[in-house]
Amino acid sequence: xxRQELISLIRERKSFLCVGLDTDLAKxxxxxxxxxxxxFLFNKAIIDATIDYAVAYKPxxxxxxxxxxxxxxxxxxxxxxxxxxxxxxFTIADAKRGDIGNTSKQYAKAFLDPQGDFNFDAMTIAPxxxxxxxxxxxxxxxxxxILLALTSNKGAFDFQFLESNGKRLFExxxxxxxxxxxxxxxMYVVGxxxxxxxxxxxxxxxxxxxxxxxIGAQGGxxxxxxxxxxxxxxxxxxxxxxxxxxxxxxxxxxxxxxxxARKLQQQMAAAMNL
Amino acid sequence: xxRQELISLIRERKSFLCVGLDTDLAKxxxxxxxxxxxxFLFNKAIIDATIDYAVAYKPxxxxxxxxxxxxxxxxxxxxxxxxxxxxxxFTIADAKRGDIGNTSKQYAKAFLDPQGDFNFDAMTIAPxxxxxxxxxxxxxxxxxxILLALTSNKGAFDFQFLESNGKRLFExxxxxxxxxxxxxxxMYVVGxxxxxxxxxxxxxxxxxxxxxxxIGAQGGxxxxxxxxxxxxxxxxxxxxxxxxxxxxxxxxxxxxxxxxARKLQQQMAAAMNL
Numbered sequence: 001x002x003r004q005e006l007i008s009l010i011r012e013r014k015s016f017l018c019v020g021l022d023t024d025l026a027k028x029x030x031x032x033x034x035x036x037x038x039x040f041l042f043n044k045a046i047i048d049a050t051i052d053y054a055v056a057y058k059p060x061x062x063x064x065x066x067x068x069x070x071x072x073x074x075x076x077x078x079x080x081x082x083x084x085x086x087x088x089x090f091t092i093a094d095a096k097r098g099d100i101g102n103t104s105k106q107y108a109k110a111f112l113d114p115q116g117d118f119n120f121d122a123m124t125i126a127p128x129x130x131x132x133x134x135x136x137x138x139x140x141x142x143x144x145x146i147l148l149a150l151t152s153n154k155g156a157f158d159f160q161f162l163e164s165n166g167k168r169l170f171e172x173x174x175x176x177x178x179x180x181x182x183x184x185x186x187m188y189v190v191g192x193x194x195x196x197x198x199x200x201x202x203x204x205x206x207x208x209x210x211x212x213x214x215i216g217a218q219g220g221x222x223x224x225x226x227x228x229x230x231x232x233x234x235x236x237x238x239x240x241x242x243x244x245x246x247x248x249x250x251x252x253x254x255x256x257x258x259x260x261a262r263k264l265q266q267q268m269a270a271a272m273n274l
Numbered sequence: 275x276x277r278q279e280l281i282s283l284i285r286e287r288k289s290f291l292c293v294g295l296d297t298d299l300a301k302x303x304x305x306x307x308x309x310x311x312x313x314f315l316f317n318k319a320i321i322d323a324t325i326d327y328a329v330a331y332k333p334x335x336x337x338x339x340x341x342x343x344x345x346x347x348x349x350x351x352x353x354x355x356x357x358x359x360x361x362x363x364f365t366i367a368d369a370k371r372g373d374i375g376n377t378s379k380q381y382a383k384a385f386l387d388p389q390g391d392f393n394f395d396a397m398t399i400a401p402x403x404x405x406x407x408x409x410x411x412x413x414x415x416x417x418x419x420i421l422l423a424l425t426s427n428k429g430a431f432d433f434q435f436l437e438s439n440g441k442r443l444f445e446x447x448x449x450x451x452x453x454x455x456x457x458x459x460x461m462y463v464v465g466x467x468x469x470x471x472x473x474x475x476x477x478x479x480x481x482x483x484x485x486x487x488x489i490g491a492q493g494g495x496x497x498x499x500x501x502x503x504x505x506x507x508x509x510x511x512x513x514x515x516x517x518x519x520x521x522x523x524x525x526x527x528x529x530x531x532x533x534x535a536r537k538l539q540q541q542m543a544a545a546m547n548l
């Protein structure tokens with residue numbers, strides 16, 4: 001999906017909500033547990049319930065990999081389902097990959113290749129290994145790298161704020177990466193729990209899309225994220241995972257997920273004046 | 275595998291060689307291409323040919339993931355085969371994972387859990403997200419985190435050498451991580467192409483094992499790695515991937531892989547005075 005298509009989708013749905021599919025067989029409703037394709041059935045119900053309020057879905061690879069090979073089968077079915085819908089959605093492999101050039105090329109093929117099992121629009125990438133670990137992910141037309149800049153967790157303070165030549169590490173990552181990609185193929189992860197940093201980040205990447213996890217279960221505020229993060233093209237994808245998909249563990253889980261997604265969509269529409 | 279078991283294995287085989295299973299269907303010998311289970315059959319032949327000269331095997335996850343779900347099936351068969359052998363080997367998932375705590379826990383389950391599809395001894399982890407992204411991997415008894423410190427690629431110079439408070443980033447990673455694990459559950463990736471940095475690294479982590487990729491195709495020297503990296507318990511696992519597994523693309527590929535592995539093993543035995 002191109003930048004222009006993403007912006008149009010956001011305006012049309014009046015939403016920049018990304019639903020995180022952190023699907024955990026221990027947390028899905030009891031009536032689904034033990035069924036064949038339980039993870040896929042759960043995801044399908046969540047997608048059906050939220051697609052009018054969300055523009056993006058972000059399966060977290062760890063949750064599928066932890067189910068073994070069967071988990072990847074569930075992920076493939078989920079992606080096939082998303083691709084089959086008449087209502088489009090931007091899809092993100094939350095994979096946090098990154099390795100030497102010839103290896104990153106293989107990861108890009110695994111998740112972004114239109115002929116592959118998954119065919120995501122975007123994937124999250126860790127910046128520690130630098131340029132040649134990142135650029136192979138920009139090789140697919142209309143696909144995106146989402147580079148970790150400032151993460152939502154406590155451990156973000158261990159290295160991301162280390163200052164060198166007057167810049168914090170996450171600022172160096174932002175600056176440097178502008179040589180590797182552009183607003184049409186690179187976004188950045190910025191945790192909602194660090195919303196006060198968004199103006200510093202916007203000073204470096206004013207036009208780029210930011211993927212913002214950390215509202216809901218992790219404690220970030222949507223209002224603050226909008227205040228500092230919105231730009232003229234919206235420029236945000238705000239993710240909620242547990243707050244939506246586990247809003248209820250009963251048979252009403254999909255309805256409750258829709259309620260939570262709708263609430264966020266309405267706040268987002270207001271923030272964009274749409 | 276515990277530290278003591280690993281050290282015993284190294285002394286017994288007079289080797290600290292790790293064979294990187296970067297198995298690429300486009301590069302394996304023509305007579306295997308197109309066969310069912312081609313990747314597994316290739317790996318099995320490489321393992322059989324090299325196990326007397328190597329102590330560790332390191333499948334690079336990207337190469338399996340790029341084959342789609344079928345690639346993970348091939349990886350599972352490879353791991354089952356390694357676990358079935360009477361000759362033990364240390365197994366490393368070269369996965370470069372790392373995410374917020376609850377997600378890293380799922381990645382640890384995916385690759386380290388003895389009940390899982392893979393049951394590796396160790397996995398490589400990227401440090402960018404800090405403590406809570408790393409510590410879940412230390413939760414499995416006898417299993418290991420191998421944290422990226424200084425990588426072998428050109429992009430390593432983008433961030434890993436940034437200096438803050440008198441320490442380069444890779445040195446901060448080493449220092450900080452000593453609070454998260456110890457010599458019995460944490461190793462570090464140090465690229466052979468940066469062998470001159472090994473004395474600085476040994477000053478911070480004198481007793482830790484280092485996983486050293488980058489000899490062979492990437493240009494690092496085994497002799498230099500030994501000079502600066504060996505400690506009293508050996509303390510090194512030196513990886514070669516392409517130099518061994520693609521030594522020939524003919525029907526003699528396994529014999530030629532054995533030759534290359536034996537050459538390295540002999541240099542290693544000499545370096546350890548064994």
